[in-house]
Amino acid sequence: MQHKGTRLEVNLDALAHNYHYLKSRISDTTKFMAVVKANAYGHGIVKVAQKLQDLGTDYFATAYTEEGEELRENGIITPILILHAQQHNLDICIDRCLEPVIYSMEMLDAFIAFAKAKQQQSYPIHLEFNTGLNRIGIDPEDIQEVIRIVKSSPEVKVRGLQSHLAASEDLNEEEFTQQQITKFETIAAILKKELDYEFLLHEANTSGILNYNNAHYTMVRSGIGLYGFGNDAKHDAQLKPISSLKSNISQIRSIEPGETVSYNRKFVAKDPTTYAVIPLGHGDGINRIYGYGNLKVSINGKPAPTLGIICMDMFMVNITGIAAKVGDEVVIFDQTVHTSRQMAEDAGTISYELLTGIQKRVRRVYIDTLSK
């Protein structure tokens, strides 16, 4: 089917390919957690999660409680981890059967109080220890206090122990990463000795899966890999970017030397110039960094650089010398040559930021041939 208008085409076949590839890199007994925070990195949390649930993912992770709620409201019955639940909405975790990551002593106390008030028994929680990222996490020094509290609180049960690697994608930091791995294993050993039940161990994100086989443990947490990127050319070659951002030309104009384009007249034509107006802008997630030629879209197979400032709802590209008419397709990024990773890197940012910034008003169109 021929789609028109600004849309993000999401290829669920490619998502399935990435899922199977990442699974092939871990052992059969290691569980797979699909990270679908930030609207599944911009691809649409519900459709992506439904596909991954069909594929058999063991767990989901979202950043915030509201994202987990949205999954529950849309038929996701797989366990869901909330990476960054906050104290003011811990009760929602219990109401929606979401498993919170407990990342501080205050939060542990607060969650146990909620669990008590809601008459819970053995409610699953995941304990996050800081091993070097220095973001959220319980201080390893507090392990004995954590054990004391957990053992005396039948309302909760440790379902998982987690930490997060600071530099799993940067092999120059291997020594630091191995130190994080060792710290994590030390904490795990202490906890194992004290608890008379099994719990999951998870520390690796996508780059952790691909670069550190010794950090897979009993579960891995993958986000960007599912969406097609491995933070390294060698890994990227095995994965498939799952989305293309496309639009259609709204208008074509020609100007004479000395005339200017867009706000504040930042583009001044030196030669007779023909340009096209494209209906998306920073209100859709095409940040101002992409102006002034920092992005080249593809029109009828030819590269067309941006002219001047990106507006909120549109931007202009130079099509001088390109045969094009109103309505022709514009490819902002695609799944093969000019991927979101390439587009982001050309402008000095990363695919994570570009993809998660694609706004709600950009229609998501799903391609799913394999399940039909």
Ligand SMILES: *Cc1c(COP(=O)(O)O)cnc(C)c1O
């Ligand atoms: C976002 C996130 C992940 C996923 O990371 P990727 O690099 O996208 O695979 C895993 N764990 C935590 C704690 C995260 O915040």
